Structure formats: structure tokens, C-alpha cells
Amino acid sequence: MMNRPLLLKDFAERAETVFARQLVVGYRDGERHVRTVAETIERARRLASSLHRLGIRPGDRVATFASNSLEHLELYLAVPAMGAVLHPLNIRIHRDEIRYVIEHAGDRVVFVDSELRDRLPAADTLEHTVTIGPGAGLDHETLIADGEPGFEFPEIPEDSAAAMCYTSGTTGQPKGVVYSHRSTVLHTLLQCLPDQYGLAERDIVLPLVPMFHANAWGLPYASLMVGARLVLPGTTSAPSEIAGMIAAERVTFAAAVPTVWHGISQLDDLPDVSSLREVVAGGAPLSRDLLTRLDRIGIPAIQGFGMTEVNPLLGVGRPPARLAEGSDEWMSARLSQGRPMPLVDVRVDDSVGGELLLSGNTVARSYYNADEQNSDRFTEDGWMRTGDIVTRDHDGLLRLVDRTKDLVKSGGEWISSVELENAIMAHSQVLEASVVAVPDERWGERPCAFVVRTAGSTLSSDDLRAHLADEVAKWWIPDRIEFVPEIAKTSVGKFDKKRLRGLADLGEDVAR
Amino acid sequence: MMNRPLLLKDFAERAETVFARQLVVGYRDGERHVRTVAETIERARRLASSLHRLGIRPGDRVATFASNSLEHLELYLAVPAMGAVLHPLNIRIHRDEIRYVIEHAGDRVVFVDSELRDRLPAADTLEHTVTIGPGAGLDHETLIADGEPGFEFPEIPEDSAAAMCYTSGTTGQPKGVVYSHRSTVLHTLLQCLPDQYGLAERDIVLPLVPMFHANAWGLPYASLMVGARLVLPGTTSAPSEIAGMIAAERVTFAAAVPTVWHGISQLDDLPDVSSLREVVAGGAPLSRDLLTRLDRIGIPAIQGFGMTEVNPLLGVGRPPARLAEGSDEWMSARLSQGRPMPLVDVRVDDSVGGELLLSGNTVARSYYNADEQNSDRFTEDGWMRTGDIVTRDHDGLLRLVDRTKDLVKSGGEWISSVELENAIMAHSQVLEASVVAVPDERWGERPCAFVVRTAGSTLSSDDLRAHLADEVAKWWIPDRIEFVPEIAKTSVGKFDKKRLRGLADLGEDVAR
Incomplete structure (x- = not known):
């Protein structure tokens, strides 16, 4: 068959004749x-x-x-x-x-x-x-x-x-x-x-x-x-x-x-x-x-x-x-992240808690002029490490569990910050919640939750912990819960966990 | 981005994980x-x-x-x-x-x-x-x-x-x-x-x-x-x-x-x-x-x-x-042939009555080991001549008028065998019709119509010509109309015009 380059101009040239109006x-x-x-x-x-x-x-x-x-x-x-x-x-x-x-x-x-x-x-x-x-x-x-x-x-x-x-x-x-x-x-x-x-x-x-x-x-x-x-x-x-x-x-x-x-x-x-x-x-x-x-x-x-x-x-x-x-x-x-589209290959690397690896024509091969970061993210055999922790079910549906860097490692075991956030947000008086890891002498890391209450709510840390007792394992329940008026977002609308980690470092080391 | 070959095995490998059941x-x-x-x-x-x-x-x-x-x-x-x-x-x-x-x-x-x-x-x-x-x-x-x-x-x-x-x-x-x-x-x-x-x-x-x-x-x-x-x-x-x-x-x-x-x-x-x-x-x-x-x-x-x-x-x-x-x-x-799909380029060559030319990744570059036929069908600048005569409207819709080889050239002007067939088939007592060119001393070529009537119909050539007078130009009306019990088809269900041309050569040179 003819081998013509796949170019974006093809869409424009076709649109001129078939979608002109x-x-x-x-x-x-x-x-x-x-x-x-x-x-x-x-x-x-x-x-x-x-x-x-x-x-x-x-x-x-x-x-x-x-x-x-x-x-x-x-x-x-x-x-x-x-x-x-x-x-x-x-x-x-x-x-x-x-x-x-x-x-x-x-x-x-x-x-x-x-x-x-x-x-x-x-x-x-x-x-x-x-x-x-x-x-x-x-x-x-x-x-x-x-x-x-x-x-x-x-x-x-x-x-x-x-x-x-x-x-x-x-x-x-x-x-x-x-x-x-x-x-x-x-x-x-x-x-x-x-x-x-x-x-x-x-x-x-x-x-x-x-x-x-x-x-x-x-x-x-x-x-x-x-x-x-x-x-x-x-x-x-x-x-x-x-x-x-x-x-x-x-x-x-x-x-x-x-x-x-x-x-x-x-x-x-x-x-x-x-x-x-x-x-x-x-x-x-x-x-x-x-x-x-x-x-x-x-x-x-x-x-x-x-x-x-x-x-x-x-x-x-x-x-x-x-x-x-x-x-x-x-x-x-x-609520899942769905099946990967055709022509994208998926691997789940269980050695790092289930990290999602991708390969395919719509996947980056490297970051532009960034040799140091590239060696972390791109494997020599043609895969990109996404930094996302996922599960995959028998229908091939991916479910995002966390970001590798947002996982909380407490006493040698992983706590998913995303699952914990979802459990907190399941409370009717919680508008938003974000969980980050804070260093802990005994456990290595412990989760710290930032929580925005709904208007007029007087929800306390203890109320929330009581709610969580039904939702997650006992050792997942955060010792530290910070009620805040809002949670900082990045320029594209994600929770700004970098900033939250900074806030956690500044905060008092007591549960409220 | 990664550049991986587009291979059919990709569909099978993905189906194994996401559509296994x-x-x-x-x-x-x-x-x-x-x-x-x-x-x-x-x-x-x-x-x-x-x-x-x-x-x-x-x-x-x-x-x-x-x-x-x-x-x-x-x-x-x-x-x-x-x-x-x-x-x-x-x-x-x-x-x-x-x-x-x-x-x-x-x-x-x-x-x-x-x-x-x-x-x-x-x-x-x-x-x-x-x-x-x-x-x-x-x-x-x-x-x-x-x-x-x-x-x-x-x-x-x-x-x-x-x-x-x-x-x-x-x-x-x-x-x-x-x-x-x-x-x-x-x-x-x-x-x-x-x-x-x-x-x-x-x-x-x-x-x-x-x-x-x-x-x-x-x-x-x-x-x-x-x-x-x-x-x-x-x-x-x-x-x-x-x-x-x-x-x-x-x-x-x-x-x-x-x-x-x-x-x-x-x-x-x-x-x-x-x-x-x-x-x-x-x-x-x-x-x-x-x-x-x-x-x-x-x-x-x-x-x-x-x-x-x-x-x-x-x-x-x-x-x-x-x-x-x-x-x-x-x-x-x-009833049109539609717009060509994305990534397929179209040209209509009016010098040969509106022949459709195609170029694109899903278009053949040549016939396999057929050098002689290839020079007719494939241009040096990367187009395939389809042999189809088409029109194209302002929405980019193609309409098949005829095959180049099935056009009837009568008195120097083109008659579309397909349009004439459609006009004949518009008669309620016509089941199928196929038109081929027959040589004519005066006009060069004239259309000859093969017609299958519906069961029990006694439709005559004159009835059909009277019907056609409302549908097409006068000079398009076939002098010769052959009523047949069925029209031969090729192995993929198209009218077998090669065979019909043979039949027309055998037939009597009179209008019935």
C-alpha cells in the first residue's frame, strides 16, 4: 500500500473540502x-x-x-x-x-x-x-x-x-x-x-x-x-x-x-x-x-x-x-481509569507496589533535553514509568491507587493516600481532603490529612476518626488531621501536595 | 514519542487482556x-x-x-x-x-x-x-x-x-x-x-x-x-x-x-x-x-x-x-457513496469525465507483479486511478456515476449507464436493469438495456420508453431494450457487464 506520512495537515486539507461550511x-x-x-x-x-x-x-x-x-x-x-x-x-x-x-x-x-x-x-x-x-x-x-x-x-x-x-x-x-x-x-x-x-x-x-x-x-x-x-x-x-x-x-x-x-x-x-x-x-x-x-x-x-x-x-x-x-x-x-486505548501496551510492575508502565506510539520516549530525569522514567527496553500505582482487573480496567511518591510507608507497609482521601471524603461533612506523608520516628512515615469541611460543619478530628474506623484499617487512620479553609491546587487543578508537605512540616506536632 | 510498528498482533495482544471473556x-x-x-x-x-x-x-x-x-x-x-x-x-x-x-x-x-x-x-x-x-x-x-x-x-x-x-x-x-x-x-x-x-x-x-x-x-x-x-x-x-x-x-x-x-x-x-x-x-x-x-x-x-x-x-x-x-x-x-474517510486524499479528473483518483495509506500502490496493468492505474506522482466516474458536492459527498469502461459515448457525449439503470429501475414493474454500450454506426455507441420485470408484469419496451421520457434526456433513451429472466452477476454480486456485452453482440439489432 502507499506509505504517506501521517500529518496533522491532512485533517485541515480534508476539512476544507468536506466540512468547509x-x-x-x-x-x-x-x-x-x-x-x-x-x-x-x-x-x-x-x-x-x-x-x-x-x-x-x-x-x-x-x-x-x-x-x-x-x-x-x-x-x-x-x-x-x-x-x-x-x-x-x-x-x-x-x-x-x-x-x-x-x-x-x-x-x-x-x-x-x-x-x-x-x-x-x-x-x-x-x-x-x-x-x-x-x-x-x-x-x-x-x-x-x-x-x-x-x-x-x-x-x-x-x-x-x-x-x-x-x-x-x-x-x-x-x-x-x-x-x-x-x-x-x-x-x-x-x-x-x-x-x-x-x-x-x-x-x-x-x-x-x-x-x-x-x-x-x-x-x-x-x-x-x-x-x-x-x-x-x-x-x-x-x-x-x-x-x-x-x-x-x-x-x-x-x-x-x-x-x-x-x-x-x-x-x-x-x-x-x-x-x-x-x-x-x-x-x-x-x-x-x-x-x-x-x-x-x-x-x-x-x-x-x-x-x-x-x-x-x-x-x-x-x-x-x-x-x-x-x-x-x-x-x-x-470510577475506574478505564482500559488503555488500542495500540498502547501496559505493564504493572509489582516490585514497586504496582507501578503502571506504558509503551506505544502515543507514549513519550523521553523528556526534552532532560537526560537526568529521563533515566528514572524511561527504561532501556522501551517503557515509560508513569509514577502511578494502579490495579488491573479481569476486564483490563485500571484503577489508580496512588502516585508512587504520594504513597505513605508506615511500619514497612504501604498506605494509599488516594484511598484514604476517598474514605475521608465519603463523610457527608467533608468537601475536600488531601493526604501526605510526614516523617515519623517510630513508623518511618505516617499520613497527615488536610480536610475542608462543608459550610457550617463543626466536624471534629475525633468524629472523622470514628467515621474512618468503618472505612479503612486501623493503622491507616491519620493521627494528624488539619482542618483548613481550602486546599491549594496546582495550575491544572490537582491537589498541590508539594505545598501541603511544606505546611505539614510547619504545623504543630499534635493531633487536633 | 515512541515509534512502534503498527501491527495487527497489537489488537490480539490487547484483546487477550481486556476482552478475554x-x-x-x-x-x-x-x-x-x-x-x-x-x-x-x-x-x-x-x-x-x-x-x-x-x-x-x-x-x-x-x-x-x-x-x-x-x-x-x-x-x-x-x-x-x-x-x-x-x-x-x-x-x-x-x-x-x-x-x-x-x-x-x-x-x-x-x-x-x-x-x-x-x-x-x-x-x-x-x-x-x-x-x-x-x-x-x-x-x-x-x-x-x-x-x-x-x-x-x-x-x-x-x-x-x-x-x-x-x-x-x-x-x-x-x-x-x-x-x-x-x-x-x-x-x-x-x-x-x-x-x-x-x-x-x-x-x-x-x-x-x-x-x-x-x-x-x-x-x-x-x-x-x-x-x-x-x-x-x-x-x-x-x-x-x-x-x-x-x-x-x-x-x-x-x-x-x-x-x-x-x-x-x-x-x-x-x-x-x-x-x-x-x-x-x-x-x-x-x-x-x-x-x-x-x-x-x-x-x-x-x-x-x-x-x-x-x-x-x-x-x-x-x-x-x-x-x-x-x-x-x-x-x-x-444514496451517495459518502465522504472519503480521513487520511485518504481525493482528486476528480475531469479530463476523463470525472474519474476518481485516490492517494493515502489505505490505498494500493500497485498490483502485485503486474507491471503492465500498473502503468494504467497508478500515476507517477502517487495516485491510483479507480476507474470510477464520480461527482463531488459541496459537502464532499461522492456520487458514483459510472465506471469509466461502462460509460456510453453517444454522438460524442457521455451517457451514464448507472444513471440510466436507476431511471429504469425507478419503474415499479422493474426488478433489475443493467445498461451496456453497443457499437452504433451513426452515434459511435448507443445504450442497450437488459431488464428483469417483476413477477407477472407485461411491461413493454414502449411502456418503459414512455416512462424514461420523464426521467432522462431524450437521446439517453435506449433504442434497444432486452427483457431477460435474470441478469448475470459476478462472484461478488455485481452485474456482469462483460457477459452482458457478449449477449448484446449476439442479440438481434432491433428494438422490441
Whole structure:
């Protein structure tokens, strides 16, 4: 058979002929903007030609520092299609970290939303800063106006870099993952399968996950491939506004971290969101409580499991077909991390408590220019250590037990911080809980729990310990429980355990 | 990212861990046999080890001459996974042609159903004949019993040959197409997308299309990848038996040529086939009449369009999402050949009346060892000429107008034999019609129509011409109309126009 490189430009070129009239919708400052797919791809061609004129060549890095917008989508299309490398920057991390990441990646150009311009640090590698929206100097619209609508996307090898993304770095410096065209095309095919996201032309897709967060979980390319309508929410983040957008746009599929769905589930007057076929909760574990609450208000949720290093989807918590809807096993499967997608190989290394190892075309081979970290994470025989502790059942469903570094080793035995957190959160007066290990002279390590109570609750440590006595082994029950008003999160919405460990060190060494 | 070869064995290895308990069902001589996926793959490993012991090595050809059965499925898994090349032989073609194909492919082993053994010719390249079912000499079950259950499928380059298939040859000798692992893996991903077949674990899939017909349209590999249950019908072919099987197995997805669906649509007492989510009609155009009849009896049909040279699916007649269900445009889209799947490029060459040209990873690069035919069909810049005349609308939907060789050139202008056939078949007293060109002194060529009337009809040529006056341009109306009891079909169910042209040459040169 013919052997043609798998390239992201193929999706754009096909969309121009078969989905030309499909719409893409973008919100900016509360205003709704609409373009066709044909216009969007023409703008991407113009943008690519202007970038080419600025000296950008295949392999060069082009950064973005922007919200989920039509312009950001144009960059998602233009930059990889011209052979350059798209590098979306996390807008929520510290200036110093942003500067580090830009320079480490060697970004030559950055596109920045005008309202984010103040937060973008100077960096040595940057030659051009392009403003999206009003601003001085080079701007996005001028590059498009000056560009060639007929710019041809080049044919490049399929293992060329298409994009890169840095992990949010809960430990150490951020680490970069470089996605190839081959990997991203295969990921797009895989994630659209019926038992994964099941995306189709009839879908209206709302990526609430930021476009700097692991390629917005692949949704821009997936939507383009199947011809679904994309709705890009800009900076919209209040639950009521998101719910209103879902209702107004008749969104069928949306993706966000659990916190967003939690906010929406708490709304007093939820608008009509019955257009939703499915929503994905990812980036942090979905709790049984939240899933049940979403079921009750008619938002069909599914857990997405992945990581920056796998492009990023690994699987979804879709119950095996043999399970009866509503059964305990079915519910447990929905709370699982699912089966790994086809073409991804899995090993569970029991010598380190059940660490998940991965291998496949959508799995990173190394971190970018990070030789020291690489030897820890990537084995010589072609596997990536994920740092996740999992179990696997007879249906192949993975269940995340913990992170290797978050396990608590007490008296030589492992305590899963995640299982303990779930047991604590099962109490009706607990909103959130996070468990970290603290050093202990006698036991080596002991768990310390940080707990956020529901409004008005007077729950005490002893009440909670009494509750836990029914839920976990006696030696798992934390001696130390700290009630806090909130738990710090990382820039992508995960519990910031690095910070909690610091807090635990500062705290008094008494149980309260 | 990691770069691992795309191999069919990946589907089997994943299925062993995540779909081990799924069932596969096979009918043989009216008996129902059931195995699990785990058993099936273990049997495939045993078979591969025995073939290895017989001297079969990567690249060697292994032929099959068999119905759709559990054993045939085992060969579909074992042969490509061990690096050898599966070559399913068309059991309906002439002995001489079968012999030609075996020798041209260089088949070293053939697996044959015991009841087909008499129809299998001797051939010079064959070293072993293995019987499926009772018989003398080597047999399938002994190879499995003697095989190693832990045989490891080797890692081979992804462009290695996985299977080959010969076109049924409506002109000249059969021509072989060699499918690579890469092509077949990509085809499997593409065909399972929601807007293509949309296959999922919950499906129960019945391939009525023979396994020798272009990889059974990809359904064995697709079902294995998504974990769907396969039902293999053996030699079942009577419409009432097929309908009974659909009802008994609660089949959700079935694929067959239109003739099969026509037979089922004519049943007086159709059993409960409400389990069907969708059926594919492919291999020959689906008529509006049949589609409407199937709609009426609750069998949701979709047209599949493909060819041996594209592995074989190119697209399905699924209406664009913007069309209102039931509208004229929607119905017309269902009767179209659909949009080409992602990753397949399309050109329409208007210099030859609108010939469809294809390029992509699922498109043949050449016919196997056929240098002369190749220069006609494959361009130097990487396109395959399909010989199909198509139109393409603003949604990218292809509509098959004719085959280049079936167009009628009358007075320098083209008449589409397919459009003319459809116009004739739109008459309520016409069951089937086929149009071929006959030489004409004045006009160069004129259309000659072969027509099968419905039972009891006394429709005359003049009646039909009067009907056509409302349907087509006056100069399209055939001078010559031949009423025949039936129209000869090729071994895969298409009108045998080669034979009809012969009949037209014999016939009287008068209009009746």
C-alpha cells in the first residue's frame, strides 16, 4: 500500500473540502464570534505564510500564551501544518517558570493575548512577540491580513515534532514532552473511537480544559478530523456562565477538570443542558459523590485518564459492555481509569507496589533535553514509568491507587493516600481532603490529612476518626488531621501536595 | 514519542487482556459453536507455531478456501501476526482462475473447508493442504493441538505484508492487492469511527460478506480491536436463515451485498430484527427502492463504498449532520457513496469525465507483479486511478456515476449507464436493469438495456420508453431494450457487464 506520512495537515486539507461550511465559535470578552471551517483554515494558511516570512522554518518553536480562542485554534492548525512546533505555555505558573520553559524549549516567537501581556516575562530566545487583540508591535490580525491564502503546507516526515507541552511539575522543574505528527494523528483517531470520546460530525464540542493543558486533551484536532463544531470559551470560567454557554450553544460534549463540574453541579438554577451527550472529567480523579450528583442533574459524565506524556488520553472509565447499567460493578467501572486505548501496551510492575508502565506510539520516549530525569522514567527496553500505582482487573480496567511518591510507608507497609482521601471524603461533612506523608520516628512515615469541611460543619478530628474506623484499617487512620479553609491546587487543578508537605512540616506536632 | 510498528498482533495482544471473556460465535452445518476471545487467540498462537514448524516464515503466503467460520478467524489472526501473508481465495470463481491466483501469489499452504476440497484445484506452488473439518492428511485441529499456546508473535516492520486479495476481475486476469500491517491497522481505526461503521464493544457483528471478499470489509480486525462479539455465519445464505440468525444472536451490525438485503426485505414473516443498530450494504450500489423498503421494515441501512484496492472501505453514505432527517437532500446523501474517510486524499479528473483518483495509506500502490496493468492505474506522482466516474458536492459527498469502461459515448457525449439503470429501475414493474454500450454506426455507441420485470408484469419496451421520457434526456433513451429472466452477476454480486456485452453482440439489432 502507499506509505504517506501521517500529518496533522491532512485533517485541515480534508476539512476544507468536506466540512468547509461547518462553524467554529469563539467567545472573547463576552462577545460571540463565528467563522466557518473554510475561513479558519484559510486564516491558518495566511498565518503560516507570515510566520514563514518572519523566518520560522520546520522544527522552530512557536509559543502561545493565550486563552481558548479562535486565534489560538488558528495557531493549533497553522504551526504544526507548516512544520514548526506549537508550544502552548501554561498561563497559570510563576513568571520564573514561564521564562524557564520558554528558554528551555527555545521558543523563537510567542503569540500572547493582549490582556495577558503583562504576565509574560522577557526571555532570551524570543525574537518576536505577536499580540492577539489590541496592542503595540506585531499583531495576529496583521499577520493574517498580510499572509498568503494559498500557502501550501509542506510534506514532512511523520516523526517530525508537531507540538510540545511541559508538565506542570509537582516536583522539580517543568519537563517538556514533544509530540510527533504520527503520535498526534494516531491519538486523534484513537480518542474519537466510540468507546473513547466517540466524537462525530454531529457533536458540538466545548473544551473547557485550557489549550495549554496537554493539547486541550486533543479536542481541537479531533473536532477538525470528524467535522464537529468547536466552541472556544475564551476566559469564561464562572460555573453559571459555562452552564449558560452549554445551553445557548447546544453543546453535546465538554471536557474539564472535576472542579469545574463540581461548580456546575452546585448551581441553584441550572439552565437546560439536556443537549449534553457526555462530559469528560479529567486531570484529577472524579469522586463517586460528584459523579452521582452529576447523574442526578442529568449531566452524563465519564472519567478521562491520561497524562501529558501520553498525548494525553490513555483511557476513559467506560464500563465493559457486559455490566448491567446501574449495578455496583458498573458504577465502580465508571470510577475506574478505564482500559488503555488500542495500540498502547501496559505493564504493572509489582516490585514497586504496582507501578503502571506504558509503551506505544502515543507514549513519550523521553523528556526534552532532560537526560537526568529521563533515566528514572524511561527504561532501556522501551517503557515509560508513569509514577502511578494502579490495579488491573479481569476486564483490563485500571484503577489508580496512588502516585508512587504520594504513597505513605508506615511500619514497612504501604498506605494509599488516594484511598484514604476517598474514605475521608465519603463523610457527608467533608468537601475536600488531601493526604501526605510526614516523617515519623517510630513508623518511618505516617499520613497527615488536610480536610475542608462543608459550610457550617463543626466536624471534629475525633468524629472523622470514628467515621474512618468503618472505612479503612486501623493503622491507616491519620493521627494528624488539619482542618483548613481550602486546599491549594496546582495550575491544572490537582491537589498541590508539594505545598501541603511544606505546611505539614510547619504545623504543630499534635493531633487536633 | 515512541515509534512502534503498527501491527495487527497489537489488537490480539490487547484483546487477550481486556476482552478475554468476550465470545465469538461460529455456525457450521447448522450447529452453533462458541469460544472466548482468549481461547481464540490461544488457538491462533498454537496455529502460528505449527505453521512455523511447517516452515512458514515472515513473508510466506498462506491461502484459505473457506467459509466465514471460527477457524477462518483463527487464520485471520495467526497468519499476519506471525509475519506471514494471509491470502483468502474467492471460492466462487472458476478452477482455472483459482489455480492462476494461487500460483501468481505463490501460496505455499492452503487451508480448505472439507466440503470445498473437491473444488480446490492442484497448483504448483502448494506444499501443504490443511483440511478444516474431517478429511485425510493434515488438518486444522491437529495443527492446533500440536501447537504451542505461548508462541510469541514477532515484531516486524509495519510495512510488511499482512494479507493479499485478488480483485474479481470484471476485465482480464484477477489482480492482486497486498495489504500492509500499517495500512490495515489504520483502516481498522478509521472504519470504527462513529461516522463510519461506529463499532463499539457493545456491538454484535455479523459479517455476511465472505471473508475472501476484501478482508470481509475489515470486520474481523475491527471487531477484535473494539471487543465486539463476532458471529460467523458459515455457509448460511438463505434470507430466512440469515434473518433468524440476526434475531437469535441479537446482532447489532451486519454487512452484506444489496442482494442479501433484498432477499431479507422480501421475507413474508420477518423475525424480530430490532436488535440491528445498522446494516451496511456494499459491493454494489444500493437502490433507493431497496433502501426505502428496508427503512419501512425497520432495518436501518447505510451504503458502504469501497474497493479491494483501498483495504476496502472508502466511505459510507452517512448524511452530513446539517441535513434534516427525512429531507430529500438527506435521502440523496444516504444514496451517495459518502465522504472519503480521513487520511485518504481525493482528486476528480475531469479530463476523463470525472474519474476518481485516490492517494493515502489505505490505498494500493500497485498490483502485485503486474507491471503492465500498473502503468494504467497508478500515476507517477502517487495516485491510483479507480476507474470510477464520480461527482463531488459541496459537502464532499461522492456520487458514483459510472465506471469509466461502462460509460456510453453517444454522438460524442457521455451517457451514464448507472444513471440510466436507476431511471429504469425507478419503474415499479422493474426488478433489475443493467445498461451496456453497443457499437452504433451513426452515434459511435448507443445504450442497450437488459431488464428483469417483476413477477407477472407485461411491461413493454414502449411502456418503459414512455416512462424514461420523464426521467432522462431524450437521446439517453435506449433504442434497444432486452427483457431477460435474470441478469448475470459476478462472484461478488455485481452485474456482469462483460457477459452482458457478449449477449448484446449476439442479440438481434432491433428494438422490441
